[in-house]
Amino acid sequence: MRILVVDDEPLAREIVIRHLAAEADVEVAGEAANGLEALEQIAALEPDAVFLDIEMPGLNGFEVVASLTKPPWIVFVTAFDEYAIQAFEAHAVDYLLKPVQAERVARCIARLRTFIGRDQTLPNEVLKQLMREVRPAGPRRIAVKQGNRIALVSPREIIHISAEEKQVYVQTARQRYSVDKTVTELEECLGGSGFFRINRGDLVNLEHVRELMPWFSGSWRVVMSNGTELDVSRDRARHLKRELQL
């Protein structure tokens, strides 16, 4: 079983790694000191499971999970977050409390053994549900690929997200990022951040909508803050007007 250990404090990584060393079939595949490094390492190392600290600079643990399309098994690590712990309990998601204790780690690993390599479906749905509960206001940042690098974008900066010829782009006032996610995946990831799907290929940030004008045969058109005009499909127009309280 290959495991990635993510925590911004070196001492905190050290203690988890030391406890993991007691397990014969566990290999610590790597370490990451923040959310961004975690995303890079998960992509590069494809670990079976990640021990993921929640409070981290840049992207926190939840935002890391929200940025993953197919997350591996996640064991959250936290010092104190009563609200999140309730959610973990409710969804039977593994977590460790700091100070991290050896027998807790052993129990986690035992549980992971029953899942990993047994052709179980990955914990996608459970994690998505969990994210909606612990971060009802949506993530502070999302990670987007920019060439070989990963950039962090605050949802507030995003004007719209559009699919063009099988490639999805995230548009901010300054830049356009291509991402390897579908519009639907991004819509899910940004849930609660004030985004609205205006047609099959376009997701707009309602904060950046400047104008709404009638277009042909019952469809509408929105003008975004950067001047881009996008079509609103007929069945979405009604919901959009309600969303904008028109």
Added chain:
Amino acid sequence: MLKWLLRRSMTPNDILPTCLRSALAGALFGPVAGVFLHWVMGRPWAPILAEPLPWILRTVLAGLLYSLSFYIMSGMPWVFLRTWVRSLSFGLGRVIGITISASSGALFALVSIAITRLLWGVQLVPNEWITRLLALEAFAVVIIGLFMGTYHEMRIQAELRERKLAEAAARAQVYALQAQIAPHFFFNALNSISSLVSSDPAAAQQMIGRLAEIFRYTFTSGRAPMVTLEKELAFVREYLLLEKFRYRNRLRFTLDPAGEAAAQRLPALTLQPLVENAIRHGIARRMDGGEIRMEIKAAPESVRIEVWNQFDPGDGPPDLRTETIFRENHALANIRQRLQLSYGEQAAIALEQARVDWTLVTLTLPRHVEGADAHPGS
């Protein structure tokens, strides 16, 4: 209606004692009033209270009748309405109180006339002295009402102020304790210690010592709420060194020495929460960490303490509205409250954004140096 009044005015436990008190007062007041009336009217009781009742019993009965009616007319409205009246603002309460007194006084005057007619069979013509008596009574009611109302109000106000002060102080201490034993801080420190125990026992020992110092200072701050700036700064340093174990070189700090202002007195745990905030909301959110600077500027009349810290500009500009910064149960609001309790309007605390990615908290304290109090931690 009566039930509603009762529920608004008193608890069931209140009713019996109040009625008993009224009855006792009536029994005491009755004979006196009777003798007084006997003297005023100057004639035997007739025709209802005639022989064979002895003179003294008739006097007492008549007095009782008067005082009972007095209590029903003017006492009962007050008994039922007093709690409600007290809950009103001072001015309104006084106006309503006087109205109740005056109107029940007038009602009583009417009832006395009726009773007099019943007892003596005479039509009581309000001749000059009776008019004067009534005017005097009304005047007395107003004066007594005003006096009682004002006195009562003053007592309530004083009580309220005292209670508010005590509550604020208690909250401050509770807050200080909670802030110090902030769960995140505490459990993370324990995690670091736990990690160091086997790899670097000496460092673990040092960290436990630091943690102990922090708890000691917090626990004793309740007994000696005012400390010297030097003490508080030493404590802040202790705290930062402990956090340094966790954040390593992501946390960089410089603390000015207290210098001339070493003996300046300030509420304990004023500076540490500022530094804790600087780490939580500033340094911890920056991927490669940041810097905290504390500068002490001593002037003859005041001491200015500036806490500078970097934050992550990617989080967007900080929300600097007064209602956000000083929201209840937050460090800054609590510090401001304690400064006000200690110095009145002479102290100030302000938060601003300085340059692109720095925030600055400025504390201004009036010069305050005092003889030896016990210091926490000593």
